[in-house]
Amino acid sequence: MELSAGEVIRIGSRKSRLAVMQAELIRAQIGRAYPGIRTELVTMKTTGDKILDQSLETIGGKGLFVKELDQALLDGTIDLAVHSLKDLPMEENEELPIAAYSVREDPRDVLIFRSGTEVFPQNGILGTSSRRRAIQMKRLYPYCTLQGIRGNVQTRLRKLEEEGMDGTILAAAGLKRLGLELPGRYFSVEEMIPAAGQGDPCRTDPKRRKITAHVRNVGMRQTALCSQ
Structure with a gap:
């Protein structure tokens, strides 16, 4: 055909x-x-x-x-x-x-740190609007504070710097396709169950x-x- x-x-x-x-x-x-x-x-x-x-x-x-x-x-x-x-x-x-x-692509989630930092503090402010990510981050970092953040990859990276957050979570697949290498923590699928x-x-x-x-x-x- x-x-x-x-x-x-x-x-x-x-x-x-x-x-x-x-x-x-x-x-x-x-x-x-x-x-x-x-x-x-x-x-x-x-x-x-x-x-x-x-x-x-x-x-x-x-x-x-x-x-x-x-x-x-x-x-x-x-x-x-x-x-x-x-x-x-x-x-x-x-x-x-x-x-x-x-x-x-790589199914994992990545915790991206604010510029100039190499670790996410235990009581840090995390930018995410994903319920899946929020629940799992509270298990890994029980003292962190959650703050809503929406937008495409570039928008969320900008808000991370401008709005005083310590980190945000992005999909490894998107970062790799955009060719972005940023300081952060790649979670194993056991640590954070990724999106299907x-x-x-x-x-x-x-x-x-x-x-x-x-x-x-x-x-x-x-x-x-x-x-x-």
Whole structure:
């Protein structure tokens, strides 16, 4: 099942630097598998990207990171959308199933220290809005103080310095893809259970069967199995 000459696969992504890099990984995989296929990157800001002064639980949950991309798929504005698995709601959208997963990255979490420090104090201030990370940090550092922090990687690193926090927790996968080497502590998966999966799932509209077939052919079966 081949695409017609001149057809383009439009790949949807959030606008953050990390999201674009992850979409480019998928774009490269498609290019290697199908050298004759043209691809185009379409970026957009989601509701979750726009509202940064409230917790996700307050404004509607993780689905706010995918709402606009899902609608673009249904409208036909894009042909596939690239997400981080941890940003998808637990309930799968039956209209827009996951067609494939990219290569899985390092699943660990990293405690990033404020500049000029080499350790997180036992009674330090930790910036995180993740309940999973907060609960586990309280077990590792019972005297730490939790402070909400939202935004992409660069925004959270800036807030770490500007708002007087001693540390924040970021995904090792994101740091590695951005090429960032920062002072911090890489937690083992036994110390801090990571988010389920660090592959980048691609959603497609199954009615566009040719697109779905091409995307499935470049997916990584091992990542899919790890993400079940």
